[in-house]
Structures are given as C-alpha cells and as structure tokens.
Amino acid sequence: GDKVVVGGTKYGTLKFIGQTQFAKGDWAGIELDEPIGKNDGSIDGKRYFKCPPQFGLFAPVAKVTRV
8 A cells, every 4th residue: 555656757556566477576566646557457367456447557576666
C-alpha cells in the first residue's frame, strides 16, 4: 500500500511484490495514479492484484522507489 514511483516518472500504489510466472526475479505490481499502465493486475491469466484496466504495471523491484 506504499506510494511509489517507477523510473522516476510513473506514480502509484504498491499492490504486489514477489516472484511471478512471467519473468525471473522479484517484481513489484503497482496500481498507477493515471491510466498509463499495461494491465489490470493480471498477466497471462494469472492475477497478482486487482485494479482497473490500464492502471496496472509490473516493474523490477530495483526500479521502484518509495515516495
């Protein structure tokens, strides 16, 4: 539930952190403040968190900073 920024430009709320089926490593799932995302919190039919369409974004944990 922390407020975060991805890549210094995309602001939102942290909804998920951990391993995923779509890529190796630790990933952060973010519900963005604006509809500039790529999903609704699910990828390839697997739900990691819930948010409106185009508000969801996954990013490597290293690219996410708490604000």
